[in-house]
Amino acid sequence: MLFSLKWLKEMVSIPCTREELVAKFNLMSSEVEDHYQLVTATNLTVGYVKTCIMHPQSDHLHICEVDVAKETLQIVCGAPNVAAGQKVIVALEGAVLPGNFKIKKSTIRGVESNGMICSLDELGIEHKYHQEDGIHVLPESSVIGTNPLEVLHFDDEVIELSLTPNRGDLLSMMGIAYDVSAMLDTALTLKDIFVKEVKESNPVKVSTQTPSCKSYYARVIRDVEIKESPEWLKARLIASGIRPINNVVDITNYVMLETGQPLHAFDFDKLKSNTIVVRNAIDNETIVTLDGKTRTLVADDIVITDGHTPVALAGVMGGESTQIDQSTKAILLESAIFDGLTIRKTSKRLDLRSESSSRFERGLDPNRTLLACNRAAALFEQLANGKVLANVNSFENQNLIPIVVDLSLSKLIKVTGYQYSEKLVSNVLKRLHFEFKLQDGIFKISVPTRRIDIKTYQDIIEEIVRIAGYELIPTTLPKSAIPGSLTEVQKQKRLIRETLSTLGLNETITYSLTSESEAKSFDADEKESIQLLYPIVETRGTMRHSQIPALLEVLNYNLSRKAENVHLFEIGKGYSNQGETEFVSGLMTGVFDDSKWQGITRPVDFFVVKGVIETLLNKLNVDKVQFLPPKLPHPKLHPGISAEIIIEDISVGLVGKLHPSLSSEKGFPDTYVFEVDLKAILSASKPNDKMKEVSKFPSVSRDLAIVIDRSISAKQVIETLKKAGKKTLIDIKIFDVYQGEKVALDKKSIALSLTFQDNSKTLSTEEIDLLVSKIVKAIATELNGELRS
Amino acid sequence: MEIKKQIEELVLNAKNEILTIKTMNELNDLKAKYLGKTSPFAQLMSQMKTLSNEEKPLFGQAVNEGKNQIASLFDGFRLELEQKAIEEKLKNEAVDVTLPGVNFSKGSKHLLSKTIEEIEDLFIGMGYSVKEGPEIESDLYNFEMLNLPKGHPARDMQDTFYITEETLLRTHTSPVQVRTMLEAGGKKPIKIICPGKVYRRDDDDLTHSHQFTQIEALVVDEDVTIADLKGTLLVLAQKMFGEERKIRLRPSYFPFTEPSVEVDVSCGQCGGKGCSMCKQTGWIEILGAGMVNNAVLEAAGYDSTKYQGFALGMGIERIAILKHGIDDIRAFYINDLRFNRQFK
Structure with a gap:
């Protein structure tokens, strides 16, 4: 809401500067979006063009002799409409126009020019408000040598409020005046309205067939003279951000700004009957609105009809068939209240948000409907020479009586934590112009109908707190x-973040929304996607199933910025029609750690990534994790370098090398990814409750090298060894795997370090020898292997 | 006595010869020369048998003393040589300590995670629990139970991604508050914070992101006041931005709170005098808050004549932007490692 400070000062006493008022608004009422001098141009004067001749060296410049009272100036002017006998706006030498445009004495094509004759654009009045090309011609009555900003009523300041949806009352000058009166504790100076009626009676009958029209007041004004509005009115509309059109339209807009009540003027002679019937539209009924567009309506829309045909789309836009034009002689003035929700739906559907619809949406003061009607009628009489017919014809279905809200002082204190006194509260309510009675510590407050946002004691508390001051x-x-703490799961999530970042991975957070194809590109199960009804862009229209595509995008971004070693992880969700699944996902490529000058680098391979996952799971107290070749190879992963991660027979995730065809398509180096189901791993987390005894007896290590078929996995070897070695075999470490010319073609050699220990005694050499021989036997019988000679 | 002189001479010779020695081998040779089987001492001892019984002890004593003197001379020198050898070895082993250490991959937590953890810890310290909830929400929990019925003008404040007419991507983490209140069955006091991802139908630019992160706090009890809200906000501002910071509340509007306020923190750059960062106001808006609207309490089963509460909600990106001088909200989601790694 933009408003003119000069206008406001007619309605309420403001004994402070604009800046001080703005500060008050911010702290007590509504946030100020912007505030400024309407026109900042300096050193302007009213001039009289005595002579105007064409510049001899130019086909469009004029040389003017301009009387500015103290002297007569020669000014070169390029505007096509400049002419002798005009009163014009002269920017004198030394003037500064908006955009820091300084006016200096100059010579234009050999002719001296001492100032500039200005257009409204040059004063900083946007073109949309006046649509004038060329210089602005002032009224005949303007006095030479006076300030043209005063003549045009542009000597004004503007404040723009950033209104919240509840404060519909501040969409009117009257509402703002009430709030300023409370803020500054100063007097209101609202004027009464007198309408001069003629004898002829208003012939129009009004009725409604829809509950969406709450009240309707109609007046008829005859013999109106359509013309330009006076300067003061135009200036106030411009300050308020509304383009002046003609006196009739301007008056309806002006009164809307003043009272908050939208008005509509029909050309009365174009109405086919003396009947106004408000009703719901019929599905597929059409109306041509003021902007010339044909609108197809639905039954929820409200229309104003002449008894048969719609003549206006209620609260949103008038109809073309009854539009005011230069030949309009009589008008029917409508001041009505329509249901905000209905107006909101219609204006949204037709994309027709207007000053009027936004006011209906927020709700209107039912006591201003008639007032606005009369205020406009009075202005038609004054500014359009109209004759106002006797009687306002109307129906009224609104409650015009203020509601009463009770608030006890003790409740106020209990909610706020501040010891307000009865006196302070009474004073604030008086400043707000809320009538109240105080009985036994309870304020019984009649809420003025202008504040339809106030319904409960909480609303009253807000009023008291803001006007008395939050400070x-x-x-x-x-x-x-109440004790506060993280849940176990929340602690574990932090531990994951801590562990992976300590292991050298960088946490990312990426968008959940992606394109339809990317969303499921890593989802082997092909679950159904969750899609937006109205995405902004299709590339962000579907919720992702997996985080890996986003990690690949991050990889791509960083590779193209010369990053080589990219190690990422993300803790977030995948989404599908089966719900939201939280994942820990990761991506690694390049070198894991290096010390080049020592000749040591560790490129990322499958086992680095596996090691990262194992370290993480170890930190989380998750045991019995198996990495197994996937039952079905994942289409996006290398079929031989990928694994399913299994905990107690349940697949909780996957890890693997990106499929070489995908890597080469994207231009990626060897890249490894993993994704595990967070809930599944956290539910497998079993922290030690009790200490396990540490053996007091020494452990003994033996190394073995065995030769087995290549097809036998390390897992099979270890399981066989464990079974044979029983619990005395406490650790098995693989320290070499060899396949090559020193063993048979289909064989491989595995070197193992076995550690034996007993909790109750020192193991003798004989006992260990016995165990080793059992193990060797098991290797031979179960794995068809033998000791490497 | 002849013998004494002879021994003194031997010791003196040994002393002189030892000074010319450089290596352990030379030392061993010299030791053999003076103390070995063919040494002068061995020869002297062989003369013993020619002496009278009275002379023998004195002679023996003199020879032994001489031998001991030379032996300790050699031992001392051996230590010296060993020490020298160790020193030499250590000198040769010395490394250039200014060479780089092993370059372990440098990991990092995301700045948003770090900021969330920081705020969580602050609130946990004040007795709050952390509650999470789904991001795909019902219109009921996201709006209707928060005093935002369908068609309410305030719905325009949060442009929404709908999935169906009744489901949507949550526009704030407030539905977690609703869920928590319903779980509590309208009886128990509540003190929670709700962090999480939220979504709004905004075009991405310097200051807008269609996905962002929120933390909301909710306290419901019999005697929670605006003063408590103000005190909590002051703690939050001072812990997040610095102990010298001040706050101020300004009236605002959210359908789920009444009264509602915007919260400003005094500008850290100018200390409140006014500068370009705070647009000359001395204050920077950081979050919205208010007393829980009775309609919200009642919808969740709380008796609003008995219970009251406050809620506050902040955008984590905004907090991090202000704290770390970040100029583009998209930086959080691009994940340029040169950005991410700055925050560990």
């Missing part, structure tokens, strides 16, 4: 003693 309220902390 009064002390700072304390809640007294409730």
